[in-house]
Each structure stands twice: as structure tokens, then as C-alpha cells.
Amino acid sequence: xxxxxxxxxxxxxxxxxxxxxxxxxxxxxxxxxxxxxxxxxxxxxxxxxxxxxxxxxxxxxxxxxxxxxxxxxxxxxxxxxxxxxxxxxxxxxxxxxxxxxxxxxxxxxxxxxxxxxxxxxxxxxxxxxxxxxxxxxxxxxxxxxxxxxxxxxxxxxxxxxxxxxxxxxxxxxxxxxxxxxxxxxxxxxxxxxxxxxxxxxxxxxxxxxxxxxxxxxxxxxxxxxxxxxxxxxxxxxxxxxxxxxxxxxxxxxxxxxxxxxxx
Ligand code: PEP
Ligand code: MN
Numbered sequence: 001x002x003x004x005x006x007x008x009x010x011x012x013x014x015x016x017x018x019x020x021x022x023x024x025x026x027x028x029x030x031x032x033x034x035x036x037x038x039x040x041x042x043x044x045x046x047x048x049x050x051x052x053x054x055x056x057x058x059x060x061x062x063x064x065x066x067x068x069x070x071x072x073x074x075x076x077x078x079x080x081x082x083x084x085x086x087x088x089x090x091x092x093x094x095x096x097x098x099x100x101x102x103x104x105x106x107x108x109x110x111x112x113x114x115x116x117x118x119x120x121x122x123x124x125x126x127x128x129x130x131x132x133x134x135x136x137x138x139x140x141x142x143x144x145x146x147x148x149x150x151x152x153x154x155x156x157x158x159x160x161x162x163x164x165x166x167x168x169x170x171x172x173x174x175x176x177x178x179x180x181x182x183x184x185x186x187x188x189x190x191x192x193x194x195x196x197x198x199x200x201x202x203x204x205x206x207x208x209x210x211x212x213x214x215x216x217x218x219x220x221x222x223x224x225x226x227x228x229x230x231x232x233x234x235x236x237x238x239x240x241x242x243x244x245x246x247x248x249x250x251x252x253x254x255x256x257x258x259x260x261x262x263x
Pocket of ligand 1: 032058094113114199
């Protein structure tokens with residue numbers, strides 16, 4: 001059902017008045033994790049000030065170590081929703097288990113399925129039954145074919161509003177946190193009718209690569225870019241080394257807009 005052969009036209013998903021997949025790139029910015037009301041307010045203000053329509057922030061964080069910050073859960077989603085409402089933004093946030101879904105849907109506009117859960121088939125079936133868009137991230141060791149099949153689980157359960165998100169894969173290369181598989185973007189665009197995003201933060205894991213990676217994503221035909229923004233990355237409870245601060249975010253966005261005008 002996700003195949004181009006089934007549906008030739010691009011799927012366009014409208015989120016908070018913005019059309020995803022209709023041509024112009026969209027952007028999802030926000031902190032790695034929701035940490036406090038003040039933190040998400042500051043980021044929401046910066047995003048809203050640019051006329052953007054979405055904010056991200058994790059409340060359920062799938063961390064490698066059980067001793068690392070696990071997220072604020074439902075309280076975090078409430079904080080994010082409050083900040084989003086103030087600046088008329090849609091909330092994008094990861095849900096890690098079907099059991100959290102119902103309560104979360106009061107606060108979340110786009111449900112993110114994270115890389116670690118790309119093949120959590122019960123979660124895929126559960127988000128297939130909701131009437132909100134799903135941002136499905138590629139598993140860190142998933143082939144393009146496995147990624148497409150994960151999306152198929154969601155659409156087969158009844159939800160065709162799926163955004164695919166390339167977020168880097170695991171290779172032998174250590175210069176970046178993951179290896180951004182940039183050619184996956186046009187392949188996914190050819191093979192499926194779904195919009196495709198690139199998460200430049202988790203793919204590169206390097207602040208200095210966020211801009212060139214986003215330019216590459218847009219140039220190769222991605223429908224949008226995701227990147228992490230935090231008011232004070234040095235004290236962030238997760239992903240401290242790769243989030244942009246608000247000043248860097250301003251410069252970043254300005255540089256991207258300038259780049260896009262060339263097209
Ligand atoms: C995230 O976007 O918050 C995240 C944890 O990313 P990924 O699932 O791609 O690792
Ligand atoms: Mn992160």
C-alpha cells in the first residue's frame with residue numbers, strides 16, 4: 001500500500017496548516033528531550049518567531065543506559081503542549097509503547113516512532129489505528145526494504161499519514177554518530193508515495209554538520225528536515241554535544257533559507 005505502484009501521486013499530509021510533501025521543505029525543530037516548562041517555552045518562542053508550524057521534544061526517551069535521563073513522560077507532554085499552544089505549533093513526540101498512546105494523543109499531534117522501535121510491530125499496528133500522522137524513523141540497522149515494510153504495517157492497519165525519516169544508519173565509520181544514508185531519500189521517494197524527512201541531528205551527531213547535511217537533504221529532494229534545538233545544550237540531559245543553541249538556530253535557519261532561494 002505504500003508503494004508508488006499502488007498510488008502514483010505523492011501523499012500530502014497537512015499538519016497545522018502546513019502541507020508536508022507538496023513541494024516546499026518543512027522543518028521540525030525542538031529539543032532532544034522535554035526538560036522543563038521554561039526550556040520548551042524558549043524553544044517554542046524561537047520556532048514560532050520564524051513562522052514555523054511544528055515543535056519536537058521527547059517525553060519518553062529510549063536511552064541506551066537505564067541510568068540516563070528517561071524523560072518526563074506525560075508531564076513532559078503537557079509542558080510541550082502548553083508551549084506549542086502558546087506559539088500555535090503542532091507537537092511531534094515519540095511514543096514507545098502502545099500503552100502510552102491513548103493518554104498521549106491529548107497532547108501530541110504527530111506521533112514519532114523512534115529508530116529503536118521501527119520493528120516494534122505491535123506499536124506499528126497501534127499507530128496504524130490512530131487518526132493522527134506518524135513520523136516513522138528508520139531503524140539504525142534497517143535496510144530500506146525493512147523500513148518500507150515497517151511503514152506498510154502502519155498503512156495496513158488503516159493510517160496512511162506517514163512521514164518517513166532517514167536518521168542515519170550504523171556503519172564502521174566513526175567520524176559521525178551514524179552514517180547519513182542520503183541516497184535513501186530518492187530511493188524512498190521513488191519506491192513509495194510518502195513524504196521523506198532527514199534528521200540531521202541523530203544522523204551526524206555533530207553540530208558542524210547540521211547545515212551541510214540539511215542542504216544535502218533539500219538538494220536531493222527531501223520533504224523536510226528535523227534538527228534539535230536547546231536553549232543551553234551544554235546542560236542538556238540528553239544529546240548535549242549535538243543540539244544547537246538559540247543563536248546557532250537563528251544562523252542555521254537563515255543560512256538554510258538563503259540556500260533554498262537558489263532553487
Ligand atoms: C529522537 O528523535 O528523539 C530520537 C531518539 O531519534 P532516533 O529514534 O532516530 O534515535
Ligand atoms: Mn536526541
